[in-house]
Amino acid sequence: MIADPLPRFEATLGGAFEASGVGLHTGRITRLRASPAPEGHGVRFFRAGKRGVAEVPALWPNRRSRPLCTALQVGDGPLVRTVEHLLAALSALAIDNARIDLDGEELPILDGSAAPWCERILAVGRVEQAAPRRYLKVRKRVAHAEKAHRLRIDPAERFELEVAITLSHFGQLKWTGRPTPDVFPRELAPSRSFGRLKWALPAKILGFFRRFGEPVLRGASSENVVALYGAGAVGGLRMPDEPVRHRALDLVGDLALAGHPLLGRVFASRPGHDPNYGLLSALMRDPDATELVVVGDDGALRRG
Known part of the structure; x- marks a missing residue:
């Protein structure tokens, strides 16, 4: 029997919070404000610029490939870069609806982990709303492979991960578990962005001198x-x-x-932003791979 019950209703932030800091890749200071949002809103970024405010929903069709991060863009509009740590914190803490306003291209990297985002979310709290929370339940196995990256998602009653990477001198490292509101802040959120010193430093130097190219690690530091x-x-x-x-x-x-929120068990060998999106894209493009469900009064899942 699965002990942790799934939230039945959508939720938003209990209040607004702010953050500011340097972007990992652009090296520029960005100010961010996260606010409560109504039911059915989802997580949306609002980037202020010279042409006004651009709305960028955090949805897979808006994902754009950029080096060492996850970026979002609607059409040829402005880019919003390095969203993954905040999205992870919101998702794991079961926040469905939030408005994220920022005045630059890239979210602040803060300490390189999701812990500062979790602290801010937990400080303002989570407020349930009236709308039933709809889950995307995986119905069949979907897999994605590219080069040495191997990922798949199988049907399961909860969102579960089994992740493995192999690093020289470290050997194989694994993490298995459910990124629940209790587990995520303690076991995953404190972990920071990382790289090998022998290539991270040259990449930062190259990113500094290529001022007019794709920004890479311009804001990286210890x-x-x-x-x-x-x-x-x-x-x-x-x-x-x-x-x-x-x-x-x-x-x-x-x-x-x-x-x-997904209900499925993910197996990921050497995951990365592009392979992760490859798996998600394959899942979302297959009409038979998922179904929307809600949690009934008795705690059972039913089509929704």
Whole structure:
């Protein structure tokens, strides 16, 4: 028997919160304000610019491939970059509806983890709304592979992850579990973005000099990225398996672009933003792969 009950109703933030800081890739300061939103709103970004305010829903058709992050864009409108950590926190803490206003292209990276976002969300609280919460239940196995990346999602009664990566000097690292409101803030949210020191530094230098190209790691520093060195890290790791936990964190954020909470078990070997989206795209494009369900008064799932 599955102990943790699924929330029956949609929820939004109990109040507004703010954050500001440097973007990991652009190196520019962005100010962000997250506010409650009505039922059925979903998570939407509103980017202020010279031409007014552009609305960018956090949905999989709006996803754009950019180096080392997840980005969103509607048509040829302005880009919103590095959304995955905030989306992961909102998704794991069961926040369905939120308005995110920002004055720049990239969300603040803060300390490189989702912990600061969780702290802000938990501080304002979660408020249930009247609309039934609709879940996207996986009905059949869907798989995606590209090069050495292997991902699949199987039917399950809850959202579960089994994530594995292999790093030189570390060997194989695994994380298995459910990213629930209790588990995510404790086990996944504190894990930070990471990279090998031997390639992270050259990439940052290249990103600095390529001012007019795609921004990469211009805002990276020891305050927001873990630089792996040998079997350890400069400044130390928060957990011995922190890198795989961060890959699981990113996976939660990337799959939140489904637009509804998923019910399925994800197996991911060497996940990354592009492979994660490959799996989500394959799932969403198959009309027989999922169905929308709600939680009845008795706690059972039924079509919704």
